[in-house]
Amino acid sequence: MCAATDLSSSQRTADVVVVGGGLIGLATAWRAARAGLSVTVVAEPVEGSASTVAAGMLTPATEASFGEEALMRFAVLSRDRYPSFVAELEEDSGLAAGYRAEGTLQVAFDSDDMARLGHLGELRERLGLSTERLTGRECRRLEPMLAPSVRGGYLASDDHSVDPRALLEAMRAAAERRGAVGVRDRVRRLVLDGGGRARGVVLDSGNEVSAGQVVLAAGVATPAIAGIPEGVVPPLRPVKGQLLRLRTPGGEDPIVARTVRGLVKGSPVYLVPRGSGEVVLGATQEEQGFDTRLTAGGLWQVLRDAHELVPGVSELEVAETCVGLRPGSPDNEPLLGPTAVPGLHLAAGHFRHGVLLAPATGDAMAEALTTGALPDYARRFAAVRAAGGPPATADGGRTEGGEQDQWM
C-alpha cells in the first residue's frame, strides 16, 4: 500500500472501494478481485485492530455455545473452506498463512468445569461436530505439559488454527496480485449521490475514491464513519481482549503441540502454538468502550488461568502483550452485504470470530458485490436485518430470539 498524496487513476476509481484493511476487509477485497472486480482498499493503522491481535483459532467445535447454533453452522462452513482458501491464498500471494491442522484439545480444570464441557457435548452433536471425550490421563498423553490436576477434556481434531498476522500479509499480497490497489489513509466521509446512492469516499488527504459500491469493513470504527445515513449501520460495541505472546527458548517446539483451550473454575483460557515456537495466551473479554489500555488485571487473569492448565508457561519469555477490540454487533452476529443505502455494503461485526469467518465472509461478499445478493448460507447475517429491512427467510431464516432489535 502507498501513502495517499497523489492517487493513481486505479486508486481513484474502482468498481468497489473497501474501507478497512483487516482480515475481513482484505478477504472481501481479494475475493472480489478474484471475481473480476476492480478494487481499492483504504486502510489506516488502527490501535487495537482485532486482526493483528487475534490468536487465530478456527475452532467452532470447542467454541459452540447455546443460543449461537446458526452462527456456529456458518462458522463450520467457513472452517471447512479454510484448507482450500489457504491453498488459493498461498498460491496467489506466494506467502505462507501459518495454517496448522493439529487439532484442538479442550480441557477442564475441575469437575464442575468438566460438567460444563460435557453439557456442551450434546450441542456439538446436534451441530454434527465430532469431538472425542478423553480422560485426564489421555489429555496428558497428548499434551504432556498439562497440569496433573486437569480432569479430562475433548479432542476436536477438525478445529485448527492460523496465524492472523501471516494471513493478513498473505491477503494483502494476494489482493494486490489480483489487481486490487491499496491507499493508506483515513476515510473522512462516505459520499452519496443526489439519489442517495453510495458513490465512494473522501479521504483525510482530501482525495476522493469513486466506486460503484462501497464496503465498510472497519471493525469497531465502522459506525463512526461520517456521512452514513442514520439507522443504516448499527452500533458495534468494542469488546476488549488482552493477550500475551510467549517465546520458547531458541528453536524449541512450542510448549503445547496443538491449541489447548481450557475452563479453569469457569474462566476460559487458551494457548495457541505457532510454528515459530511462540504460544499465544488469551484472552480477556471486557466490555468497557474504546479502551485499549493493557491492565494489571487483564494480564493477571490470563496468566493465572494459563498457569493452572500448563504450569510450564511460567518459564517462558514474554515476547509481547497485546490489546484488541472485537467488534460486537447488537446480536453478536456479523453484518454482511447490502444495506438500505444502494451501493453501500457492510462486512463487520464479526466479534470473536473474524479469523474463523474470513473465508465464508470473503466469498459471500464477493457474491453480493457481483450479483447484488448474499448467497443463501449467509442470508441470515444480512446487514439489512439490523436496520429493519425485510427479514431473511428459508435456510438463512432467523428463528432464535429477537435480539436484533435491541440496538435500535
Add this chain to the structure above:
Amino acid sequence: MCAATDLSSSQRTADVVVVGGGLIGLATAWRAARAGLSVTVVAEPVEGSASTVAAGMLTPATEASFGEEALMRFAVLSRDRYPSFVAELEEDSGLAAGYRAEGTLQVAFDSDDMARLGHLGELRERLGLSTERLTGRECRRLEPMLAPSVRGGYLASDDHSVDPRALLEAMRAAAERRGAVGVRDRVRRLVLDGGGRARGVVLDSGNEVSAGQVVLAAGVATPAIAGIPEGVVPPLRPVKGQLLRLRTPGGEDPIVARTVRGLVKGSPVYLVPRGSGEVVLGATQEEQGFDTRLTAGGLWQVLRDAHELVPGVSELEVAETCVGLRPGSPDNEPLLGPTAVPGLHLAAGHFRHGVLLAPATGDAMAEALTTGALPDYARRFAAVRAAGGPPATADGGRTEGGEQDQWM
C-alpha cells in the same frame, strides 16, 4: 556524558576513574568530586542495570531479617543520611530526586504472615528501629485500597522512598557540576603498572583513561572486567528481579499513599508510589545467572500477590515491565574500598540495597579515596575481606558466620 571518540584532557587523566554509571558509581563520583578529587566516570548502558529498575525503597525497618544485623545497621545509617544527601544533591544538580517521606506500611495477608512479621518485631527493637503495630482496620484506615482480608501490619514512619531514575539523573548532573566528567564507553581492561598498581583503564574505543585510583562499580558486570588479578574481586551473582510499573488514569493520586510491603502466604511483594501517580510493583528474586528475560511466571507472581493485597491494582494500566539484575556478593554484603591491588577500589555487591546504601557508600568511598582507608562505619564491608585480607575489627568487626569464604 559524551561518546568517546576523542577524549578531552580532563577525560583522559584524573585522580580517580570510576567504572560504572549506576547509583553506586555516581554516588562515589559525586562525593569524591565534592571532596576535591578530579573524577572521570566511564559508563555504558547496561541491560538489566539494577539502578534503573529498582523500586527505590529506603526501608531498613521493614527489610530487617535475622542474620543481617550488621548490614541493617549500615542501612539505617545510610537511610538517616538520605534527607541531607538529597538536599545537597538537589542543590548541586538543580533537579528533584523524587524523595518521599510518607513512611512504609508493612502488612500481612493471613495470620501466618502476621506471625512472621511479629517475629521480626523483636529484631527491629534490637536494632532500635521504631515501628507501630496496627490492626487490619487501622491498616485500611491508612490505606483504604487494602484488601479486607489484610490481617494487620506495622507502620514504619521512618522508612521512606526515592525515585531511582530521578536520583540517577540528579547524581549525573551533580557530579558534572562538581567537575566530574563522563565517558560513554565500555571498559576493555584494567591497566596495572610494572609494580602491580592500578593506573587506569583502556576503553573499547582504544582510548585510555589514566588515574591514580580506579573504582570498579559496575554491578554484576564488575568481576568480568579484564585485567583484574585473580582473587581480587569475588564473583557477584546476578539476582534477577522482575517488576511492573502501573499508571493511574490522568493525574489521579497513586492507589497507595505510601509504600506498602506485604507478605502474602509467605511471598513478599511491594507497591511503591511515585509523585506522578505511578506505582511500582515488585519483585521476584531469582537466581539463574545472566538472564534478563521477562517471564510469564515472574509477571504472574508479582501480579498475584499485589492483587491479593490491593485488588484495585487490576484496574491500573501497565506502563512498563522491567527486569534487573541485583549484584549479590558471596555474603550478600557490599564490597567497599581498597583491594589487594594498590590503587584499585571496589564499590559493588550491594545486592537488594543499592539505592538505600548509596549515601553511606558515596561518603565511605570518598573517604577511602582521599585518606586511603574506609571510615569505621564501613570497615565491616571492606573489599579485602573477601580476598583473604586482614579481617576488620572494632565496631566494624565481623562476628556472624563465615560465609565470606564460600566464593573462593
